[in-house]
Amino acid sequence: MVEDPVTSIDPRTGELARFAGALAGAAGAWAVDELTAGAIVAADETTEQAGLTPRERLYRELIRLNRRRALAAPPKREDDAPLRRAEDFARRVERLPLEDKEALLLVALARFSYEEAARALDIAPRMFAERVMRARARLDCGQPVAPPRRPNYLRLVK
Numbered sequence: 001m002v003e004d005p006v007t008s009i010d011p012r013t014g015e016l017a018r019f020a021g022a023l024a025g026a027a028g029a030w031a032v033d034e035l036t037a038g039a040i041v042a043a044d045e046t047t048e049q050a051g052l053t054p055r056e057r058l059y060r061e062l063i064r065l066n067r068r069r070a071l072a073a074p075p076k077r078e079d080d081a082p083l084r085r086a087e088d089f090a091r092r093v094e095r096l097p098l099e100d101k102e103a104l105l106l107v108a109l110a111r112f113s114y115e116e117a118a119r120a121l122d123i124a125p126r127m128f129a130e131r132v133m134r135a136r137a138r139l140d141c142g143q144p145v146a147p148p149r150r151p152n153y154l155r156l157v158k
Helices: 005-009 013-027 029-045 054-072 089-094 098-108 114-121 125-141
Strands: none
Touching (some): 013 054, 054 098
């Protein structure tokens, strides 16, 4: 059996590449390879960060690199009409806002606990849980979740 040259270099690569592929979406294999390699190099070069395990540092670097890539070339989006339930699940995940998508994929794909994922994203666990709930709600109903509206009886007074 021939060993995969990428995973033989670093055993973390397979899991990380799968996560990078889900984050990068339609960007292609080149973007996945670039994100994976960049995250491994950056995580290995960074000094110990307070309270982070090496795995959390690795995913934090991957997310940081993906954000930089996404901001440099924002993806073309179709109109924001509600998605039909019959659409492919991967397409709905790809259309999630970046922060919600990162949170959902850390839990679902990388199998992080909420606490580990919150530390990897450098946010409060409560905020992380809200992002996951928003992402799941958007996937369940297939349409964007509107922010909560203020009741009519509450008005701003200047």
